[in-house]
Amino acid sequence: VRVFLGSPVSPGFGEGPAFLYRGLETLLLIAHEAPPGDPAVERARFTDAVAAARRELRALGRQIEKDYGRAEGRILHAQAFMLDDPLFQATVRSRLERGNGSAEAAVATAMTRLETRFRESADPYIRERALDVHDIGLRVLHHLADRAHHPLGRLPDGVVLLAEELLPSDTAFLDPARVRAIVTERGGDSSHVAILARALGIPAVTQVAGLLDAIETGDAVAVDGEAGRVIHQIEVAAHAEYARHALAYRSATDTVREQPYAEPVTRDGARVTLLANAAGPADVDAADRCGAAGIGLFRTEFFYLLRHEGVPEDEQAAAYRAMAARMGARPINIRTLDLAPDKLVPLAEDLPFARAPIRDRGVHHSLRHPELLRPQLRAILRAADPGRNLRILLPGVTGPRDVESVRALVEELRAELAAAGVIARTPPIGAMIETPPALLMAPEIARVADFLCIGTNDLLHYLFGHERQSGSADDTMYEPSLLRAIQSVVRAAAAAGKEVSLCGELAGAPAFTMLLLGLGLRILSMSPVRLGEIRYNLREITADDATTLADHALELGSAKEIRELLAAHASPWQRLVERRSAGS
Numbered sequence: 001v002r003v004f005l006g007s008p009v010s011p012g013f014g015e016g017p018a019f020l021y022r023g024l025e026t027l028l029l030i031a032h033e034a035p036p037g038d039p040a041v042e043r044a045r046f047t048d049a050v051a052a053a054r055r056e057l058r059a060l061g062r063q064i065e066k067d068y069g070r071a072e073g074r075i076l077h078a079q080a081f082m083l084d085d086p087l088f089q090a091t092v093r094s095r096l097e098r099g100n101g102s103a104e105a106a107v108a109t110a111m112t113r114l115e116t117r118f119r120e121s122a123d124p125y126i127r128e129r130a131l132d133v134h135d136i137g138l139r140v141l142h143h144l145a146d147r148a149h150h151p152l153g154r155l156p157d158g159v160v161l162l163a164e165e166l167l168p169s170d171t172a173f174l175d176p177a178r179v180r181a182i183v184t185e186r187g188g189d190s191s192h193v194a195i196l197a198r199a200l201g202i203p204a205v206t207q208v209a210g211l212l213d214a215i216e217t218g219d220a221v222a223v224d225g226e227a228g229r230v231i232h233q234i235e236v237a238a239h240a241e242y243a244r245h246a247l248a249y250r251s252a253t254d255t256v257r258e259q260p261y262a263e264p265v266t267r268d269g270a271r272v273t274l275l276a277n278a279a280g281p282a283d284v285d286a287a288d289r290c291g292a293a294g295i296g297l298f299r300t301e302f303f304y305l306l307r308h309e310g311v312p313e314d315e316q317a318a319a320y321r322a323m324a325a326r327m328g329a330r331p332i333n334i335r336t337l338d339l340a341p342d343k344l345v346p347l348a349e350d351l352p353f354a355r356a357p358i359r360d361r362g363v364h365h366s367l368r369h370p371e372l373l374r375p376q377l378r379a380i381l382r383a384a385d386p387g388r389n390l391r392i393l394l395p396g397v398t399g400p401r402d403v404e405s406v407r408a409l410v411e412e413l414r415a416e417l418a419a420a421g422v423i424a425r426t427p428p429i430g431a432m433i434e435t436p437p438a439l440l441m442a443p444e445i446a447r448v449a450d451f452l453c454i455g456t457n458d459l460l461h462y463l464f465g466h467e468r469q470s471g472s473a474d475d476t477m478y479e480p481s482l483l484r485a486i487q488s489v490v491r492a493a494a495a496a497g498k499e500v501s502l503c504g505e506l507a508g509a510p511a512f513t514m515l516l517l518g519l520g521l522r523i524l525s526m527s528p529v530r531l532g533e534i535r536y537n538l539r540e541i542t543a544d545d546a547t548t549l550a551d552h553a554l555e556l557g558s559a560k561e562i563r564e565l566l567a568a569h570a571s572p573w574q575r576l577v578e579r580r581s582a583g584s
């Protein structure tokens with residue numbers, strides 16, 4: 001038995017046999033296991049995957065060229081060219097002609113053969129190209145993967161999924177019903193695996209060092225997503241204790257989730273609006289089931305990443321309209337594309353994008369790419385029917401001009417639609433306060449925006465410089481400067497008479513409910529699974545006590561002291577779990 005400690009990012013308990021996933025390289029490892037299909041079908045799949053990979057490389061190449069110059073773009077254009085390499089094409093096709101095996105197996109074989117040949121070349125330039133071959137092969141395999149062929153779409157039932165990290169492009173294929181828990185070596189509280197696991201209600205622990213070297217597929221693993229423990233080959237005695245905690249946790253969760261429509265009102269009558277974060281239609285359904293008063297943050301990136309290319313306007317409009325229908329008059333803040341390195345597909349990770357500064361990301365990227373922004377805004381306008389409450393939320397804002405530029409564009413698009421006979425109203429436009437410049441400009445931004453939304457995930461990243469994917473198992477979220485930042489934005493919004501919410505992962509952390517309330521927040525947006533716990537917390541506390549706690553916290557000068565202060569005020573939810581655990 002061995003116990004690994006990591007960062008608990010999604011609550012709950014889950015156990016089962018381990019399944020090790022090694023990212024795209026897994027696609028290569030299991031390519032030979034792909035079930036062979038009809039040769040004609042396999043040939044068509046190969047042709048389609050190559051075409052998709054070529055389109056993707058060309059588009060990516062053009063974008064990089066535009067943003068970073070010809071030299072960088074050329075690498076991708078050269079890769080697109082290599083897809084047509086006669087040897088690669090002939091090797092794959094001859095295998096498929098002979099009718100033996102799947103397109104996956106044929107691609108993997110051809111890729112390995114070509115890679116070996118390049119690697120053995122006397123010419124150092126050719127040797128270097130072996131990496132490109134590998135990259136292209138993986139890209140084609142990635143395009144061949146669909147739910148029926150991707151390893152994450154064909155998981156055995158009831159596994160504990162272990163990986164170095166899981167990116168949005170991996171998890172797109174994940175069949176969540178088969179996963180009891182997720183454990184990764186990387187990924188912080190606001191990494192996408194954490195956000196996803198919470199959205200799906202799967203217990204998850206991240207930042208577990210040495211995991212993949214110590215555990216093998218099939219080994220028994222028990223995960224405690226409350227304490228952040230991963231137990232390898234659990235013993236009988238320890239298992240009884242584990243099961244007791246799991247039971248207590250489940251019973252507490254059942255209690256708080258029983259009443260999704262109980263009002264989130266404190267004992268002294270302060271009313272709080274609880275919204276949900278979502279990244280797709282399924283999350284919107286979950287939010288509705290959990291009693292969310294709206295969608296405080298709808299992340300549209302996931303939507304884009306799965307498509308490899310832009311999402312057509314009609315399709316976006318249909319998706320937004322369907323969400324709006326589900327939520328009725330409740331607000332949905334549709335955040336425009338927030339392109340950032342930690343949200344990109346893995347294959348693009350080492351491209352120059354990854355070093356893009358704030359001014360090239362979020363709303364700035366969108367404003368420089370009207371071919372992406374215009375259809376997205378038009379889709380929102382078209383879906384914003386009367387009686388619905390669709391709103392626009394802008395990521396990575398750095399000053400009032402960003403909001404004004406988008407507003408001008410929205411007006412232009414509205415006129416364009418009106419000329420075509422589509423009458424739309426202008427939705428409210430909100431700004432995320434998630435960069436240091438936005439913090440400093442919050443009063444000015446509050447004047448021109450219709451609402452503000454504090455993004456603590458990126459704020460922590462920018463203020464303290466830690467990578468979101470590598471996370472912070474440390475105390476960063478307790479830093480006094482973060483409290484100051486939140487307080488200053490709440491004040492800026494109040495001075496301008498505008499609404500402000502908090503939609504970073506902090507909003508759904510039960511230990512912070514009282515502090516956030518005390519800092520003046522009355523709107524919190526979180527993963528749907530957290531709604532029950534936070535609602536329970538709110539109903540058990542008073543706004544008066546919360547103010548006292550926040551005042552006290554604001555006087556403290558270190559993260560350690562703030563963490564201790566919050567620990568001394570165990571949240572009502574935490575106390576409920578402890579009571580259930582002691583009683584069972």
Ligand code: PEP
Binds near residue numbers: 434455456458503
């Ligand atoms: C944030 O930065 O806090 C946020 C809510 O947005 P995201 O996690 O999508 O960057």
Ligand code: MG
Binds near residue numbers: 395434455457458
């Ligand atoms: Mg953000």
